[in-house]
Amino acid sequence: VKLRRQTSVKGVIVAVTAGLLIGFLALIRSEPRIKAAPEPEGATVDYQRFFSPAGGGNAPAEPVRVHTRTRAS
Amino acid sequence: VDDVDHTYWYLTRASGFVAYLLMFAAVALGLLLTSGLIERPAIAWLREAFRRYRVYDLHRFLSIFTLVLTAFHVFIVLPDAFIGFTVGELLVPFASPYRPLFMALGAFALYLAAILVASFYFRRLVSYRAWRTLHYATLAVFALALAHAAGAGTDTEAAWARYIYSATGFMAFALVLYRAIYGTARRGRAVDAADSFRRGLPFRSSAEQAGG
Secondary structure: OOOOOOHHHHHHHHHHHHHHHHHHHHHHHHOOOOOOOOOOOOOOOOHHHOOOOOOOOOOOOOOOOOOOOOOOO | OOOOOOHHHHHHHHHHHHHHHHHHHHHHHHHHHHHOHHHOHHHHHHHHHOOHHHHHHHHHHHHHHHHHHHHHHHHOOOOOOOOOOOHHHHHOOOOOOOOHHHHHHHHHHHHHHHHHHHHOOOHHHOOHHHHHHHHOHHHHHHHHHHHHHHHHOHHHHOHHHHHHHHHHHHHHHHHHHHHHHHHOOOHHHHHHHHHHHHOOOOOOOHHHHHOO
């Protein structure tokens, strides 16, 4: 059995990947999430609200928590 | 903060998402390949578009490409002057001062993925059972990558990132469940797969082979 190498399909995958990379790059640059302050103690992700980050209709509004980028050391 | 070039930081975040999505595609194709789902009459069009031997080739290509992009995701952060990761902090589990647990999960995923991609090339040297058992680690790689992304990712607080994690995680879980229930129940398919493995060929069922 001769394998079909499908060069064209692989080319499409590479092109789509490049497109995704550019798209995510633009999305991330639009909301950089960079702040000079040190990272706060404790978990930065509230897993109780993982699947509904916007909260329910009657949920009290939480202050916006900006993810902080910290130095490694 | 503003006086530092953040391009490499943006690149590592963006490439992380793309590598994760490619990994999901590779895992999903692998599960489609082995679960028999692609052969169901309801999705005959999909079967025609991705006949089994084509899917195998794509699965292998996606796996290798995912590993390359993952390596890019890891090492593109090195030139970043702000966070200052070293190679050791990136590659040695728990050495990272930034969220060491979730960074370690990512390192484990990288190493397991490298072993799995290498296994495509030495599969003739091991038994089919051993190769298949090793291949189950693919699911662990995906789970580790998901945990790494959700736990260490800067963008996890963004709704769009959570939707990506939730949707891909749910679909992968559903495919694993389907495969666990239906994929391994047909002994004839397993025999076909073992025979193809011995001959170093991509798997095609008896019916497909009879049909040319």
